[in-house]
Amino acid sequence: xxxxxxxxxxxxxxxxxxxxxxxxxxxxxxxxxxxxxxxxxxxxxxxxxxxxxxxxxxxxxxxxxxxxxxxxxxxxxxxxxxxxxxxxxxxxxxxxxxxxxxxxxxxxxxxxxxxxxxxxxxxxxxxxxxxxxxxxxxxxxxxxxxxxxxxxxxxxxxxxxxxxxxxxxxxxxxxxxxxxxxxxxxxxxxxxxxxxxxxxxxxxxxxxxxxxxxxxxxxxxxxxxxxxxxxxxxxxxxxxxxxxxxxxxxxxxxxxxxxxxxxxxxxxxxxxxxxxxxxxxxxxxxxxxxxxxxxxxxxxxxxxxxxxxxxxxxxxxxxxxxxxxxxxxxxxxxxxxxxxxxxxxxxxxxxxxxxxxxxxxxxxxxxxxxxxxxxxxxxxxxxxxxxxxxxxxxxxxxxxxxxxxxxxxxxxxxxxxxxxxxxxxxxxxxxxxxxxxxxxxxxxxxxxxxxxxxxxxxxxxxxxxxxxxxxxxxxxxxxxxxxxxxxxxxxxxxxxxxxxxxxxxxxxxxxxxxxxxxxxxxxxxxxxxxxxxxxxxxxxxxxxxxxxxxxxxxxxxxxxxxxxxxxxxxxxxxxxxxxxxxxxxxxxxxxxxxxxxxxxxxxxxxxxxxxxxxxxxxxxxxxxxxxxxxxxxxxxxxxxxxxxxxxxxxxxxxxxxxxxxxxxxxxxxxxxxxxxxxxxxxxxxxxxxxxxxxxxxxxxxxxxxxxxxxxxxxxxxxxxxxxxxxxxxxxxxxxxxxxxxxxxxxxxxxxxxxxxxxxxxxxxxxxxxx
Numbered sequence: 081x082x083x084x085x086x087x088x089x090x091x092x093x094x095x096x097x098x099x100x101x102x103x104x105x106x107x108x109x110x111x112x113x114x115x116x117x118x119x120x121x122x123x124x125x126x127x128x129x130x131x132x133x134x135x136x137x138x139x140x141x142x143x144x145x146x147x148x149x150x151x152x153x154x155x156x157x158x159x160x161x162x163x164x165x166x167x168x169x170x171x172x173x174x175x176x177x178x179x180x181x182x183x184x185x186x187x188x189x190x191x192x193x194x195x196x197x198x199x200x201x202x203x204x205x206x207x208x209x210x211x212x213x214x215x216x217x218x219x220x221x222x223x224x225x226x227x228x229x230x231x232x233x234x235x236x237x238x239x240x241x242x243x244x245x246x247x248x249x250x251x252x253x254x255x256x257x258x259x260x261x262x263x264x265x266x267x268x269x270x271x272x273x274x275x276x277x278x279x280x281x282x283x284x285x286x287x288x289x290x291x292x293x294x295x296x297x298x299x300x301x302x303x304x305x306x307x308x309x310x311x312x313x314x315x316x317x318x319x320x321x322x323x324x325x326x327x328x329x330x331x332x333x334x335x336x337x338x339x340x341x342x343x344x345x346x347x348x349x350x351x352x353x354x355x356x357x358x359x360x361x362x363x364x365x366x367x368x369x370x371x372x373x374x375x376x377x378x379x380x381x382x383x384x385x386x387x388x389x390x391x392x393x394x395x396x397x398x399x400x401x402x403x404x405x406x407x408x409x410x411x412x413x414x415x416x417x418x419x420x421x422x423x424x425x426x427x428x429x430x431x432x433x434x435x436x437x438x439x440x441x442x443x444x445x446x447x448x449x450x451x452x453x454x455x456x457x458x459x460x461x462x463x464x465x466x467x468x469x470x471x472x473x474x475x476x477x478x479x480x481x482x483x484x485x486x487x488x489x490x491x492x493x494x495x496x497x498x499x500x501x502x503x504x505x506x507x508x509x510x511x512x513x514x515x516x517x518x519x520x521x522x523x524x525x526x527x528x529x530x531x532x533x534x535x536x537x538x539x540x541x542x543x544x545x546x547x548x549x550x551x552x553x554x555x556x557x558x559x560x561x562x563x564x565x566x567x568x569x570x571x572x573x574x575x576x577x578x579x580x581x582x583x584x585x586x587x588x589x590x591x592x593x594x595x596x597x598x599x600x601x602x603x604x605x606x607x608x609x610x611x612x613x614x615x616x617x618x619x620x621x622x623x624x625x626x627x628x629x630x631x632x633x634x635x636x637x638x639x640x641x642x643x644x645x646x647x648x649x650x651x652x653x654x655x656x657x658x659x660x661x662x663x664x665x666x667x668x669x670x671x672x673x674x675x676x677x678x679x680x681x682x683x684x685x686x687x688x689x690x691x692x693x694x695x696x697x698x699x700x701x702x703x704x705x706x707x708x709x710x711x712x713x714x715x716x717x718x719x720x721x722x723x724x725x726x727x728x729x730x731x732x733x734x735x736x737x738x739x740x741x742x743x744x745x746x747x748x749x750x751x752x753x754x755x756x757x758x759x760x761x762x763x764x765x766x767x768x769x770x771x772x773x774x775x776x777x778x779x780x781x782x783x784x785x786x787x788x789x790x791x792x793x794x795x796x797x798x799x800x801x802x803x804x805x806x807x808x809x810x811x812x813x814x815x816x817x818x819x820x821x822x823x824x825x826x827x828x829x830x831x832x833x834x835x836x837x838x839x840x841x842x843x844x845x846x847x848x849x850x
Contacts, residue, residue: 084576085370085380088164089363091583095171096363098590100402102178103190103359104134104409112344113524118493120340129341131407133348138356138403139396152195153202155388157224160373161380162205162572163388167366168579169201169567170194172586174362177560181552183593188556189515190358198362199225200561201568208572234557236507240518241550244503248526252495256531260471263336263491268328274491275335276321278498282339282346283316284309285501336490343497350504351516352406360402438540442547446539472532492527499523521549622822623755625697628672629815630752632701635665637745639708640808643715644738648731655716662712666705673698696818703811707804714800723793729784730798733777737805740770744809748816760820767813774806 115126155163174190174197181188206224210216259266259274304312327333365388372387373380457465500520507519525546528534534542570578639662646655726734744766751759781802785795 084579085164085373087576088168088579089367089370091579092167092171092363092366095175095586096360096402097405099171099175099178099359100405101409102175104406105178113520114493114496115340115344117488117524118340118490120337120490120493125341126344127411129345130348131410133345134352134406134410135403137349137352138399138406152198152226153206153224154226156384156386158202158205158209158385159381160369160383160385162209163369163385164366164380165568165571166198166201166205167362167369169204169564169571170197170362172582173197173201173560173564173567176586176589177556177563179590179593181556183596184552188552189517191515191517192553193556193560194358194362196557196560197564200564203561204565204568205572208569236515240503240507240515241522241553244500244519244522245526245529247503248496248499248523249530250526251499252492252527252530255491255495257468257471259491261474261489263489264334268325271328271335272321272325274494275324275339276317278339278494279320279324279342280313280316281498281502281505282343283320284313285505286346286349287312334490336494339494340490340497343494343501346501347497347516347520352403356399356402356406360398364398438544439547442540442544445543449539488528488531488533492531495527496520496524499527518553622693622819625694626752626755629697629701629819630749632665632669632704633745633749633752633812635661636704636708636808637742637749639665639712640745640805641738641742643708643712644734647715647719647726648735650719650725652716652719655712655719658712659716662705662709666709669698669701669705673702693818693822697815700811700815700818704808704815707808707811710804711801711808714797718793718797723797724791726794726798730781730794733780734801737770737774737777737802740773741805741809744770744812748812760816764813764816764820767809770809771806774802774809778802778806 112126112130115121115129116123121129153166158166174193177193177197178188178190203221203225206221207218209224210218210220255274259270263271324335327338328335369385369388372385373383376383460468500516500523503519503523504516525542528542567582570582574581639658642654642658642661645651646658744763747763748760751763778799781795781798
């Protein structure tokens with residue numbers, strides 16, 4: 081029997097390591113999004129600062145999780161074997177749930193997940209105990225479960241979402257009203273006062289939330305912090321404001337960058353110091369339970385775990401190991417970057433490829449917000465409205481360039497960190513169970529709204545994204561409760577066999593998600609993606625876009641051939657895959673069209689003709705993909721609906737056309753790959769031959785329909801394929817003619833010579849000179 085619990089402890093140790101990895105991947109968004117989004121310092125510097133914060137936070141952690149030991153359930157009501165089942169169910173569920181959210185790239189709360197997993201598992205075991213006892217009923221569930229704590233957590237979720245969003249929006253609005261987007265041009269004392277407020281908030285946050293329980297802090301220091309908060313805040317504000325003023329005037333350092341670095345460090349300290357227990361609290365509680373039981377000489381089913389109610393300090397070497405694992409994960413986790421990307425993209429000041437589709441709720445919220453905003457504006461006097469518009473006027477650089485620019489500026493990043501720090505500090509001092517993830521995310525969303533990052537072009541997508549994330553949080557609570565209860569039920573009856581099966585399942589799912597995420601990341605980086613044009617002349621665009629044309633032609637050739645082959649062999653799987661390929665290609669063409677605004681903005685005045693050429697090329701590419709999409713869709717629909725097969729003669733004719741198109745597209749790809757635009761003339765010479773072949777097949781089908789064809793569906797499909805093939809050929813030939821007539825090998829292609837980094841440096845330099 082004892083071997084089973086040793087087996088459980090070994091499994092819990094491995095699960096704790098895995099949970100640390102997936103947990104850090106999820107919670108990295110808490111302290112990385114502001115620094116990464118603002119590009120205040122290099123990514124390497126951000127990670128170094130965050131790593132130092134995580135290491136200090138881990139070592140200063142109390143290392144004890146009261147929630148895991150006695151916060152959700154009453155340990156004296158459960159026996160040792162039941163406690164081990166609860167802890168095992170919680171850890172298996174937690175790692176799978178967090179990994180699922182990380183794979184989707186959505187931030188969720190490790191605190192909420194662990195609490196509801198403990199609640200679900202303990203409720204399940206408690207119900208099993210009640211059902212086995214004739215003297216008890218469901219009303220006795222309250223003896224086993226700490227209902228007040230669960231209600232407190234739920235209220236904390238609701239309050240944190242609303243308060244963080246509202247306060248973040250208000251503080252950002254007034255900060256922007258004071259500092260504007262040209263904050264570097266403001267008097268030094270503006271930045272000094274802002275810095276004094278921000279650094280004081282962040283420092284207080286570190287002391288209250290981050291290291292208040294650190295073993296190296298003496299009781300006297302803890303007493304000073306706890307008993308004199310107001311004096312500490314006022315003194316800190318005066319000192320840091322003065323220091324900031326000196327730094328700005330004499331060291332010529334950007335004070336907002338310093339605020340962001342300090343804030344990132346503070347949130348990293350707090351995260352590791354407090355949230356570390358979410359990952360290792362349960363395994364440590366299980367280990368302590370085993371230590372207590374193993375010396376008792378009592379059967380595990382008869383040993384009540386009353387001893388869990390007493391606090392136990394975690395050994396420092398365990399905290400050190402946990403901290404190292406967290407730091408390593410921070411450096412190498414691609415899922416952490418995906419979670420951070422969601423938060424940054426939803427708060428981005430400029431346009432970005434939106435990840436979320438608008439829904440009824442997001443549209444309704446945006447309409448209501450617009451109506452409320454209009455009503456408020458009608459109340460304001462014209463003078464006030466003009467002043468606000470002037471203060472919120474963006475600098476020219478914010479509209480000139482692409483996604484390589486910072487997602488938002490230093491002021492918003494500093495406000496994000498400052499507001500999140502203050503809110504979490506207040507909640508901690510009031511002993512309210514606010515989630516760090518919820519607060520930091522919702523503050524970022526509130527500041528982006530106040531900063532007018534959610535304009536008419538992006539509002540419905542951003543609101544839909546926020547609703548998706550919030551919905552995911554509540555889904556976390558419900559799914560954590562249900563999944564942990566199911567795991568506990570399986571373990572309760574299955575014992576060791578069930579444990580082995582569940583661990584195997586967990587490993588398989590984690591490995592599968594890992595390779596799935598790796599595959600998705602590889603797809604994003606693969607060569608088969610279209611690149612946005614950056615040139616500033618027509619010859620530059622011709623040379624630069626050649627790779628895109630070769631790419632589209634290669635993929636178009638494969639899509640067309642697969643559609644015909646799928647029809648001929650009635651291969652539904654091939655046609656379904658073909659549909660996905662054309663959808664991906666179509667999306668990439670749409671992205672290129674969305675980039676037209678930035679492309680035209682970057683053109684030099686004498687090179688405006690390049691824009692006409694680029695727009696025409698994109699139009700022809702879109703015509704090609706629309707034809708391919710229609711061919712792919714009608715082929716899939718025909719086979720999916722189990723309609724009558726095409727006749728042998730029809731399949732043979734389609735194969736002939738397919739071979740001609742394949743030859744045509746292959747030669748076109750070769751011409752663009754090699755940059756031999758003169759070779760396009762040879763391809764164009766075959767235009768009439770291929771089009772005549774298609775017309776000939778159309779005429780044959782007309783004759784067949786009049787004499788022998790008996791299937792209306794076949795006739796419709798065949799004509800549709802031939803007519804769309806004709807459109808595909810026309811679009812392709814028009815594209816080739818555009819290149820052939822516009823290319824001039826004697827002209828040196830002109831491209832944009834200035835890089836994004838140079839532009840940012842020039843801008844910052846000019847700001848400092850002014």
